[in-house]
Amino acid sequence: MKTVMEGSNAVAHAIRLCKPEVMAMFPITPSTHIPENLAQMVADGDLDAKLITVESEFSAMSATVGASATGVRAFTATSSQGLALMHEVVYAAAGMRLPIVTTIVNRALSAPINIWNDQQDTISERDSGWLQIYCETNQEAVDTMIQAYKIAEDKRVLLPVFVCMDGFILSHTYEPVDIPEQKDVDEFLPPYKPEHAFLDPDKPMTMGPFAYPKPYAAMRKELSKDVMKAKAVVKEVHDEFAKKFGRSYGNGIIEEYKNDRPIAIVAMGSVCGTIKEVVDKRDDVGLVRVRCYRPFPKEELAKALKDKENVIVFEKNVALGLNSGAMYPEIKDVLYSAGSKARVNNVIGGIGGIDVTKENVENFIERLKDKEGVVEFLGGDPNE
Amino acid sequence: MKEIRFHGRGGQGAVTAAEVLAVAAFKEGKYSQAFPFFGVERRGAPVMAFTRIDDEFIRLREQVYKPNYIVVLDPTLMEVVNVFEGMREGGVVVVNTAQMPDLPEGVDVRIVxxxxxxxxxxxxxxxxxxxxxxLIGVTGLVNIDSLVSTIKERYPGEVGEKNARAIKRTYEEIKEG
Known part of the structure; x- marks a missing residue:
């Protein structure tokens, strides 16, 4: 049944439905309402999980890794500096092939300190081996949480997943959300049965041990291949979810919205809702929303973009030292490899909570539609 | 689509008001969205919250810049914030005050x-x-029964009853003008 509720609360319900056995969390704005809601559910007896209140995000991810390594379904959530503090353990979790799911409520990174939304935090973990799925609405965040455990725990994947939702813009917004029934989620997501990683005093094993160059390189090579292969499972699980629950998000990897037009905007997350409003008012622009950012959907994007006249990559991160967003060269790589003649431009917007308005989108389309290779940085004037 | 902006001070419940309105509208089969102005919340500081109501799912994620209706919970805010900023033509401002404040030209202000x-x-x-x-007495955005039942669900028992009585009184008073 659909109800109007806050995004963080909705996601907490989705996590409850996934029945994690261990949750280790440290609150940080704007993800704090997720641990708050989950702690309440545990206290009320609505969720039978071990809640570990740790003293830092480093410990939160460490405890989550430890729990997952004993073979239980484990969860944590964080934002921004919290994710940055987890960084070392984030890489270890992927290398140890632990199917952890973490909700990231996206927020800018210091300095200067800023509590508002952009996607610099997860983009900075793009090479870690975690899968990254970006949500446009709170319903998608709920549905993706449930899909994420099934993806992570699939024997063909066995990798951790970041479910990314924009801080405040989704996490603090009340909107209609359909929270699935426990029975349906149980049918979709059976209990986790670990086979590869299962720390047990009776059967000692070592995880993430020391490796000399040759086995290390071999393992990294395998990991790289496996992260790419996970894309098929992301799609498969999305399709299975769509069949059971009646909700889908593009093809699960990318979403094409009126993408039969000469110009395409490529973007991720909640801003895609605002971009769709602009697309509806024009006849020259469509949207390609990247839902699954890691693994990067090279084939899907090549197909969706190669025949465009102009591709405008909108992103909420800055690759400092490259003077563009992180996805801009990735899209260029896709188009170059596909032999595309499309002109490519880049807009860095929504940084540190700068509001992205319909007017902003209209105006950057007008400014860039005849340009090539321009990188723009939106400064915050709603009419800019 | 109708857009509503609430002005209050931290602790006065502007954010809650925006949420309650969104829930009440949804009860009537409409789509709604409510969110705070994303700031650092401090008791007493000027705060804003927004509600959107429409017949379809609301995809738009920008803040509300051109509200149809504006609600001012604390009249002293009018000295520090331009509460009329961006108001649409035909828009109405509802202010909590005993006395009609000094107003700029051409704004429709109702007080209670x-x-x-x-x-x-x-x-x-x-x-x-x-x-x-x-607000709903002036605008009819949702009907009084939806609002009262939303309040009673959010605040069960005596607190909800008291709030419901207060709602009914302001609703009637502002309708009588």
């Missing part, structure tokens, strides 16, 4: 003494819920 009503009915100066009664 929500503080007095809140003190009498709730026993505390909780003006956010009675101001919702006034």
């Amino acid at each position: 003494d929500a503080t007095k009503i809140a003190l009498e009915e709730i026993g505390k100066p909780f003006v956010n819920t009675p101001m919702l009664g006034a």
Whole structure:
């Protein structure tokens, strides 16, 4: 049944439905309402999980890794500096092939300190081996949480997943959300049965041990291949979810919205809702929303973009030292490899909570539609 | 689509008012969205919250810049914030005050003494819920029954009853003008 509720609360319900056995969390704005809601559910007896209140995000991810390594379904959530503090353990979790799911409520990174939304935090973990799925609405965040455990725990994947939702813009917004029934989620997501990683005093094993160059390189090579292969499972699980629950998000990897037009905007997350409003008012622009950012959907994007006249990559991160967003060269790589003649431009917007308005989108389309290779940085004037 | 902006001070419940309105509209089969102005919340500081109501799912994620309706929970805010900023033509501003304030040209302002009503009915100066009664009395955005039932669900028992009485009084008073 659909109800109007806050995004963080909705996601907490989705996590409850996934029945994690261990949750280790440290609150940080704007993800704090997720641990708050989950702690309440545990206290009320609505969720039978071990809640570990740790003293830092480093410990939160460490405890989550430890729990997952004993073979239980484990969860944590964080934002921004919290994710940055987890960084070392984030890489270890992927290398140890632990199917952890973490909700990231996206927020800018210091300095200067800023509590508002952009996607610099997860983009900075793009090479870690975690899968990254970006949500446009709170319903998608709920549905993706449930899909994420099934993806992570699939024997063909066995990798951790970041479910990314924009801080405040989704996490603090009340909107209609359909929270699935426990029975349906149980049918979709059976209990986790670990086979590869299962720390047990009776059967000692070592995880993430020391490796000399040759086995290390071999393992990294395998990991790289496996992260790419996970894309098929992301799609498969999305399709299975769509069949059971009646909700889908593009093809699960990318979403094409009126993408039969000469110009395409490529973007991720909640801003895609605002971009769709602009697309509806024009006849020259469509949207390609990247839902699954890691693994990067090279084939899907090549197909969706190669025949465009102009591709405008909108992103909420800055690759400092490259003077563009992180996805801009990735899209260029896709188009170059596909032999595309499309002109490519880049807009860095929504940084540190700068509001992205319909007017902003209209105006950057007008400014860039005849340009090539321009990188723009939106400064915050709603009419800019 | 209707867009509503609430002005209050931290602790007065502007964010709650925006949420309650969104829930009440959804009860009537409409789509809605409510969100705070994303700031650092401090008691007493000027705050804003927004509600959108439409017949379809609301995809738009920008803040509200051109509200149809504006609700001012605390009249002293009008000295520090331009509460009329961006108001659409034909828009209405509902202010919690006993006395009509000095106004710029051409704005439609309705007043109700929500503080007095809140003190009498709730026993505390909780003006956010009675101001919702006034808002829907002027605009008919949702009907009074949806609003009252939403409030009673959110605040079960005596607290909900008291709030409901305050809502009904502001609703009637502002309708009578």
